[in-house]
Amino acid sequence: MIAACSIAGSDSGGGAGIQADIKTFTALGVWGLTVITAVTAQNTREVRGTWMLPAEAVRAQIETVADDFSIGAWKTGMLGNAENVRAVAEALPEGAALVIDPVMVSTSGHRLLAADAVADLVGLLVPRAAIVTPNIPEAEVLAGMNVATVEDMAEAGRRILDLGPRAVVVKGGHLPGGAAIDILVDRDGEMRLSGERYPYSVHGSGCCFSAALAAYLARGMPAREGFSAAREFIDTAIREAAGGPGPVRIVNPGGTILRRRRKNIS
Numbered sequence: 001m002i003a004a005c006s007i008a009g010s011d012s013g014g015g016a017g018i019q020a021d022i023k024t025f026t027a028l029g030v031w032g033l034t035v036i037t038a039v040t041a042q043n044t045r046e047v048r049g050t051w052m053l054p055a056e057a058v059r060a061q062i063e064t065v066a067d068d069f070s071i072g073a074w075k076t077g078m079l080g081n082a083e084n085v086r087a088v089a090e091a092l093p094e095g096a097a098l099v100i101d102p103v104m105v106s107t108s109g110h111r112l113l114a115a116d117a118v119a120d121l122v123g124l125l126v127p128r129a130a131i132v133t134p135n136i137p138e139a140e141v142l143a144g145m146n147v148a149t150v151e152d153m154a155e156a157g158r159r160i161l162d163l164g165p166r167a168v169v170v171k172g173g174h175l176p177g178g179a180a181i182d183i184l185v186d187r188d189g190e191m192r193l194s195g196e197r198y199p200y201s202v203h204g205s206g207c208c209f210s211a212a213l214a215a216y217l218a219r220g221m222p223a224r225e226g227f228s229a230a231r232e233f234i235d236t237a238i239r240e241a242a243g244g245p246g247p248v249r250i251v252n253p254g255g256t257i258l259r260r261r262r263k264n265i266s
């Protein structure tokens with residue numbers, strides 16, 4: 001069995017957070033494990049409240065799943081506060097393949113990471129990541145610069161790479177313009193993917209993208225290949241959500257890779 005574990009908050013609306021991650025893992029043939037950091041009362045339009053779980057509960061969930069499952073990849077989403085960031089850093093097994101979605105603020109404008117937790121996220125977790133996946137506002141915080149152009153995105157990606165992860169994907173969905181461009185930066189250089197820009201924004205797209213990346217890493221794909229595959233997966237999910245705003249619609253992307261690799265899953 002290929003398994004991946006999401007460390008994130010619950011979205012009662014089912015479009016983002018833990019729920020998005022389980023649905024994505026399932027669509028990609030990966031067994032989804034979950035470590036819940038927080039509960040949110042949320043729908044596609046607003047976050048009405050958030051309640052953090054104690055760090056002890058976060059630590060115990062990580063240790064319990066790690067003791068039983070062979071976990072091909074981990075991903076973090078909403079961590080909420082510095083205590084939970086530290087608990088994750090302490091409990092996460094050494095050498096784990098880690099995708100960090102540095103969730104800070106919801107699309108609807110609600111804070112999902114305390115401002116004073118950013119330093120611990122950067123100091124304790126980002127250097128351990130296989131891939132960090134900031135959107136533009138998150139890249140601005142992590143890189144300490146304004147990002148207004150595609151070249152700014154690449155520069156921000158390089159600065160975040162200097163924090164120590166093996167790769168960074170800066171997602172360009174928040175930039176104005178014709179195409180939606182995402183840039184992966186790693187020590188070999190950069191890789192740009194240009195996709196269609198849909199005339200609406202959907203709830204949960206960032207969560208599904210990073211979960212898809214984690215699923216592909218768990219299935220043994222290298223980071224650059226996983227980036228292409230996850231980009232295609234989320235493009236389909238956003239397109240199928242047409243009529244938005246609303247949640248992304250996760251569809252099984254089908255294709256030969258999934259069917260071929262499915263045989264490996266018992």
Ligand SMILES: Cc1ncc(CO)c(N)n1
Binds near residue numbers: 009011042077207
């Ligand atoms: C629980 C949760 N995680 C992440 C996001 C990011 O969109 C959200 N809105 N809610």
